[in-house]
Amino acid sequence: MTKDPKGRKQPGFQRHAFVCGHERPEGAARPSCTPKGSMELMRSLKHAVRERNIEGVRVQKSGCLDYCEYGPTCVVYPEGTWYSLTDERTLEAVLEHLASGTIDPSCTLKMD
Ligand code: FES
Structure with missing residues (x-):
């Protein structure tokens, strides 16, 4: 049987943040x-x-999240909360979300 090197008994994370790492060519x-x-x-x-x-969170690169105009784009699951990582305050809000589950609506992605 495979033994998890981190001692985990079940797969999964409490929260998962995906940050878009997509890049298009110039002129796209x-x-x-x-x-x-x-x-x-x-x-x-x-x-x-x-x-x-x-603990219990994972931050990782994703492909295009399809909200390119609002990037750098990030989404945190399981809540499905979207962020545009445009300033320090938003980064702090994402960290607070990951740590405690508290969402600051003033920092989430707003669409026009
Ligand atoms: S390129 Fe980042 S959301 Fe599409």
Whole structure:
């Protein structure tokens, strides 16, 4: 039987944050998140999760999340809460969401 190196007994995470790491060529019809710094932001989130010992969460790169115009785009499950990672306050809101489940509606993605 395979033994989990982290000692987990069941698969899964309490919360899962996906950060878009898609990049389109210059001149594409839609913008993309990587040129807006999404991968640096994802690394910042990962680092902060480790530093703050937030357990049971996973932050990882995703493909295009299809809200490209609002990027750098991030979504946190299981709540299905969307963020546009455009400032420090929003990054803090994502970290708080991951840590406690508390969602600050003023920081979630707003569509026009
Ligand atoms: S390129 Fe990031 S959401 Fe589409």
